[in-house]
Amino acid sequence: MANNMQIIFNKDERATLYKVLAARRDMRHFIQGASVPNDVMDRLFEAAHLAPSVGLMQPWRFISIQNEQLRKDIARLVDEEISNTASEIGVRKNDFLKLKLEGIRTCAQLVAVVLAPDDGTLLGRRTLPLETALCSVACAIENMWLAARVENIGLGWVSLFDPQKLGAALHCPKDALPIALLCIGPVHEFYEKPMLVQEGWRDEKPLAGILFENRWPIEGEAK
Amino acid sequence: MANNMQIIFNKDERATLYKVLAARRDMRHFIQGASVPNDVMDRLFEAAHLAPSVGLMQPWRFISIQNEQLRKDIARLVDEEISNTASEIGVRKNDFLKLKLEGIRTCAQLVAVVLAPDDGTLLGRRTLPLETALCSVACAIENMWLAARVENIGLGWVSLFDPQKLGAALHCPKDALPIALLCIGPVHEFYEKPMLVQEGWRDEKPLAGILFENRWPIEGEAK
Numbered sequence: 109m110a111n112n113m114q115i116i117f118n119k120d121e122r123a124t125l126y127k128v129l130a131a132r133r134d135m136r137h138f139i140q141g142a143s144v145p146n147d148v149m150d151r152l153f154e155a156a157h158l159a160p161s162v163g164l165m166q167p168w169r170f171i172s173i174q175n176e177q178l179r180k181d182i183a184r185l186v187d188e189e190i191s192n193t194a195s196e197i198g199v200r201k202n203d204f205l206k207l208k209l210e211g212i213r214t215c216a217q218l219v220a221v222v223l224a225p226d227d228g229t230l231l232g233r234r235t236l237p238l239e240t241a242l243c244s245v246a247c248a249i250e251n252m253w254l255a256a257r258v259e260n261i262g263l264g265w266v267s268l269f270d271p272q273k274l275g276a277a278l279h280c281p282k283d284a285l286p287i288a289l290l291c292i293g294p295v296h297e298f299y300e301k302p303m304l305v306q307e308g309w310r311d312e313k314p315l316a317g318i319l320f321e322n323r324w325p326i327e328g329e330a331k
Numbered sequence: 332m333a334n335n336m337q338i339i340f341n342k343d344e345r346a347t348l349y350k351v352l353a354a355r356r357d358m359r360h361f362i363q364g365a366s367v368p369n370d371v372m373d374r375l376f377e378a379a380h381l382a383p384s385v386g387l388m389q390p391w392r393f394i395s396i397q398n399e400q401l402r403k404d405i406a407r408l409v410d411e412e413i414s415n416t417a418s419e420i421g422v423r424k425n426d427f428l429k430l431k432l433e434g435i436r437t438c439a440q441l442v443a444v445v446l447a448p449d450d451g452t453l454l455g456r457r458t459l460p461l462e463t464a465l466c467s468v469a470c471a472i473e474n475m476w477l478a479a480r481v482e483n484i485g486l487g488w489v490s491l492f493d494p495q496k497l498g499a500a501l502h503c504p505k506d507a508l509p510i511a512l513l514c515i516g517p518v519h520e521f522y523e524k525p526m527l528v529q530e531g532w533r534d535e536k537p538l539a540g541i542l543f544e545n546r547w548p549i550e551g552e553a554k
Contacts, residue, residue, distance in 0.1 A: 113354060113520070113522065114520055114521060115350065115354050116483055117354075117480070117481040117482075117483055121347045121350075121351070121481055122481040124347045124348065125347065125348065125351055125378075125477060125478065125481045126378065126478070126481075127338065127344075128340070128344070128348055129378050129381045129477075129478070131336055131338050132381070132383070133336065134383050151349070153538060155348075155349065155352050158353055158355070159473065160355070160473070160476065160525075162488075163527070163533070164525055164533045166535065166536045166541065168541055169541050169543065170541060171543045171544070171545065171546065171547065172542070172544050172545070174544055174545055192457060193453060193454065193457045196453060196457065197453050197454075207454075209455075222547070230416060230420050231416065231427065231430075231432075232432075232491055233490070234416045234419065234491075235492065235493050235494060236490055240490050242462055242465050242466060243465060243466070243468070243469035243472070243510065243511075244469075245466070246465070246466035246473070247469050247470070247473040247476075249466070249470070250382065250383070250469070250474065251352055251473065253383065254352075255349070257340070258340040258344055258348045258349075259340075259345065260339050260340055265385075267456070267458075267463050268455055268457075269458065270458050271458060278547055279546040279547045280547045281547065284547065285462070287459070287462060287466065297336070297337055298337060299336065300336050302387055304386070304387045304454075305387065309387070310386070312387065313389050315376060315377060315380050318380065318389065318391055318392050318393060319376055319392075319395070321394070321395050321397055322394065322396060322398045322401055322501075323394065323502040324392075324394065324445070324501055324503045324504065324507065326502075
């Protein structure tokens with residue numbers, strides 16, 4: 109990858125990044141039986157590994173699921189959590205159960221992302237140790253997500269699982285924390301809008317509602 | 332922003348994204364007295380707001396610091412935390428204190444990022460409620476970081492602060508969590524390598540060390 113850090117990006121390159129950010133979607137519908145070339149997967153992991161991390165701890169670990177029985181076991185863990193959520197979600201249970209929430213069985217590649225056991229890094233983490241480590245892992249996943257989009261393949265982040273059970277299935281140490289199941293693979297099409305918007309589950313917030321000046325807004329003043 | 336979701340990205344666009352990912356740096360050295368045009372800041376916030384979020388909760392809130400006294404107060408909170416870390420960091424204290432860890436006073440724009448109080452979203456969050464919300468905020472920050480790089484300006488994520496004290500300075504509700512201070516602005520140059528590598532504080536991990544198959548590696552087997 110480019111090593112000249114003093115690159116000045118031009119207007120076209122800016123437009124490309126903004127196009128990628130807008131075209132990224134959380135995908136759940138994959139083309140069954142499709143595959144992802146190894147060199148594409150390599151580039152996705154390299155993209156992830158370029159992420160920032162607090163104190164340079166690089167706490168992200170990626171477990172590529174190649175064993176078919178293991179994938180089935182993981183799919184069952186996700187089914188179980190969907191069912192647990194359904195029984196807690198209340199009046200919207202039927203709408204919830206109509207949503208397609210994962211593509212574990214049909215995606216070309218399944219990757220578990222795990223927060224590594226704490227390596228004791230103190231720099232930048234004294235007051236927010238778990239939070240900063242998690243944020244680093246999330247930045248790596250977002251990099252990978254954007255990379256998948258420019259490779260024209262879908263990626264979906266599934267967080268519907270019991271982390272202890274998933275950790276056990278992956279033989280993770282007790283102090284590691286599985287944080288994501290990434291479903292990756294070719295898709296028929298990308299959702300026009302976030303799938304939860306498209307399905308009428310929820311609306312997006314306007315930008316004005318998340319942007320404040322100098323202080324949290326006084327109650328009633330929030331846009 | 333582009334709304335045709337079925338865009339097929341080409342080779343040049345792929346190369347652009349990978350170039351941006353590789354050129355992003357966590358910046359601490361800014362050009363004092365420089366400014367960032369409003370339209371650039373607008374694009375950074377729009378980029379952040381395009382991030383994925385679990386259950387579409389969009390829990391990120393951005394507080395732009397325009398008041399100079401408030402910026403000074405925040406700078407003092409960061410100084411205090413650097414001093415607290417120094418007294419805990421042990422034998423590397425002198426090396427630690429030589430590092431430039433923030434650009435709060437010199438950056439053109441200072442933005443605090445706050446995790447909003449929990450809105451009760453259950454979808455995808457039953458087993459990992461705080462973790463998934465934090466990860467969503469981190470994805471928004473990573474989007475903003477990449478946007479800053481294509482705008483040819485620096486961004487540094489400072490996490491050296493007491494979140495309670497920062498929250499109080501920003502009048503945040505008690506159940507909101509400040510997670511980042513973003514220093515944003517023009518820089519003389521981008522670091523060739525992550526600053527902590529450049530300064531000999533720490534080395535980066537090889538990609539092989541974070542990539543496993545089917546399971547966490549058996550002890551002694553980890554690459």
